[in-house]
Amino acid sequence: MDDLKELTKAEEQIMQELWDIGGGFVKDVIAQLPDPKPAYNTVSTIIRILETKGFVKHESFGKSHRYLPTISKEEYKRLVTGKLLHNYFDNSAKSMLSFFLEEKKMDVKELEEIMQIINKNR
Incomplete structure (x- = not known):
């Protein structure tokens, strides 16, 4: 855990939603965010960055990915x-x-x- 970096404000907002829903698809995260909703690609990019940083992992369902927090x-x-x-x-x-x-x-x-x-x- 010591090698984990702190999150940016946008990353933290996405993580808060993933923690709240226990994981989900990009569309599930977007549904939880306040209006105006960010673009799908924006959320998808942030989630992939979170995965690179070690905060998130994914399960594949065909071409879709379900994202899960790796840290509580x-x-x-x-x-x-x-x-x-x-x-x-x-x-x-x-x-x-x-x-x-x-x-x-x-x-x-x-x-x-x-x-x-x-x-x-x-």
């Missing part, structure tokens, strides 16, 4: 969060939490919930 949303979340923690917070969860508190991205209720999680995992 949770695995990707761990990868991205780990990189964020390493690259921007010197591997300090305390620094990251402080940042979110200072930026008002977290309210007191969320902080209390985090404290409950911490206490439960002691």
Whole structure:
């Protein structure tokens, strides 16, 4: 998993849909995307790039391909969060939490919930 790259915004949008539907054909992914719908070729190209990057594999049905995620949303979340923690917070969860508190991205209720999680995992 360490050799996986982070996704571009467009790639992540396609992966979100593949994760949500558990895999599918290009037309299935397009059906899930908001209007205005991207062109079939655009989505197909992005999915092939995702396959090259190792995020997706395919099953062949004649000339059609059904695409399946090879990494779970949770695995990707761990990868991205780990990189964020390493690259921007010197591997300090305390620094990251402080940042979110200072930026008002977290309210007191969320902080209390985090404290409950911490206490439960002691």
